[in-house]
Amino acid sequence: MKLAIVGVGQAGGKILDQLIEYDRTRNTGFVSHAIAVNSAKTDLMGLTHVPESNRMLVGGSVVSGHGTGTDPEAGRECVQEDIHEIVDAIGRAATSETDAFLLIAGLGGGTGSGGAPVIGERLGEIYTEPVYGLGILPSTDEGGIYNRNAANSLQRFVRSTDSVLLFDNGSARTGGETLSEGYTEINDEIATRFGTLFSAGELDTLSGDVAESVVDSSEIINTLGSSGITSIGYASEPIETGNDSGGGLLDRFLGSDDGDDLQSAGDATNRITSLVRRATLGELTLPCNRESTTRALLIVSGPPDHLSRKGIDSARSWLETETGCREVRAGDYPLPDEDRVAALVVLSGLTDVPRIDEIQGTAIESEAESDDEGEFESLIEYGDDGDGEE
Ligand SMILES: Nc1nc2c(ncn2[C@@H]2O[C@H](COP(=O)(O)OP(=O)(O)OP(=O)(O)O)[C@@H](O)[C@H]2O)c(=O)[nH]1
Numbered sequence: 472m473k474l475a476i477v478g479v480g481q482a483g484g485k486i487l488d489q490l491i492e493y494d495r496t497r498n499t500g501f502v503s504h505a506i507a508v509n510s511a512k513t514d515l516m517g518l519t520h521v522p523e524s525n526r527m528l529v530g531g532s533v534v535s536g537h538g539t540g541t542d543p544e545a546g547r548e549c550v551q552e553d554i555h556e557i558v559d560a561i562g563r564a565a566t567s568e569t570d571a572f573l574l575i576a577g578l579g580g581g582t583g584s585g586g587a588p589v590i591g592e593r594l595g596e597i598y599t600e601p602v603y604g605l606g607i608l609p610s611t612d613e614g615g616i617y618n619r620n621a622a623n624s625l626q627r628f629v630r631s632t633d634s635v636l637l638f639d640n641g642s643a644r645t646g647g648e649t650l651s652e653g654y655t656e657i658n659d660e661i662a663t664r665f666g667t668l669f670s671a672g673e674l675d676t677l678s679g680d681v682a683e684s685v686v687d688s689s690e691i692i693n694t695l696g697s698s699g700i701t702s703i704g705y706a707s708e709p710i711e712t713g714n715d716s717g718g719g720l721l722d723r724f725l726g727s728d729d730g731d732d733l734q735s736a737g738d739a740t741n742r743i744t745s746l747v748r749r750a751t752l753g754e755l756t757l758p759c760n761r762e763s764t765t766r767a768l769l770i771v772s773g774p775p776d777h778l779s780r781k782g783i784d785s786a787r788s789w790l791e792t793e794t795g796c797r798e799v800r801a802g803d804y805p806l807p808d809e810d811r812v813a814a815l816v817v818l819s820g821l822t823d824v825p826r827i828d829e830i831q832g833t834a835i836e837s838e839a840e841s842d843d844e845g846e847f848e849s850l851i852e853y854g855d856d857g858d859g860e861e
């Protein structure tokens with residue numbers, strides 16, 4: 472699908488940069504427009520792929536180009552001050568081809584945390600296309616202020632967008648020695664998962680012989696829904712070279728795996744079901760109770776002859792049982808030049824996320840410790856029903 476993407480703050484800008492790189496390397500074209508918004512001049516200068524003309528320094532009269540220093544209220548003011556310029560820039564970017572907007576921000580800091588929801592609100596008022604958020608949660612050990620910022624901002628981000636896709640820095644495993652090496656790895660992981668999702672929906676512009684099973688942008692939009700929180704699982708496996716008879720074509724055209732390729736057709740099916748299990752039960756971008764999923768989407772990518780229809784169908788039924796969710800979509804994403812098969816699992820409309828309860832708890836604690844009488848919005852409502860009964 473075609474996205475107009477706005478990266479807000481440092482993490483937002485860096486992740487946007489990484490998504491552009493992913494998009495270019497694979498020639499997928501889901502990033503139709505990219506804008507970086509920040510109150511810190513040096514952060515904007517540090518970007519690589521966002522065109523210089525699309526880097527917007529905001530809040531000059533609030534923080535003079537120096538960033539907010541982890542103050543979401545200042546971040547909110549910075550973005551508010553220049554909201555007309557931001558919306559104009561997005562307006563120049565958005566075309567009739569734009570399927571959705573995506574706002575990216577680290578929720579523990581100041582500029583992205585306070586600013587991204589302001590942009591979300593405005594876009595929601597102006598456009599009928601969905602507005603999505605990609606939010607980065609601070610890891611637990613980042614401390615009270617980050618957690619408190621994230622708790623407040625998440626609430627506003629959820630309200631001002633159609634779905635917030637979350638990535639928890641704390642659950643990411645990295646081998647990096649320093650924080651910034653860690654971020655490079657984490658951002659790579661983020662780009663792979665979210666890049667796969669959004670580029671899968673971009674293939675609908677190609678008309679191929681396998682088009683009816685290919686995931687299109689409307690399936691992604693229907694899965695993400697119009698409110699709530701989304702988490703993503705992913706697993707991939709290299710294809711052995713020298714054995715390219717995966718059986719998917721047989722499945723697809725004959726509707727069975729009869730014939731000479733019986734063995735390898737079975738292999739392709741088994742590979743898919745095991746990848747989907749790994750993607751679902753392994754590390755998610757946001758750890759959650761999988762049974763609290765309201766809508767799910769399964770995407771299997773790889774060379775067309777490895778995309779066994781039978782494998783995808785049986786993986787879909789498994790996912791239905793595993794999540795207890797009755798709205799599970801599934802499709803494939805053919806990548807002829809790829810040497811891996813990958814499964815991406817989207818769990819949307821989540822209602823049970825321990826990490827959010829924890830963030831909220833830390834936020835309330837630090838609120839109690841501080842003297843100021845800020846009006847902390849005590850309940851983070853993110854489930855679809857939102858009546859918060861307990
Ligand atoms: N995944 C990831 N997280 C990051 C990255 N950089 C910062 N973060 C996280 O984002 C939060 C801080 O947000 P920043 O984006 O640095 O803050 P900001 O929006 O620039 O706001 P200021 O406070 O005004 O600088 C922290 O919770 C960090 O863990 C990054 O490159 N990748």
Ligand SMILES: [Mg+2]
Nearest residue numbers: 481511514538
């Ligand atoms: Mg910053």
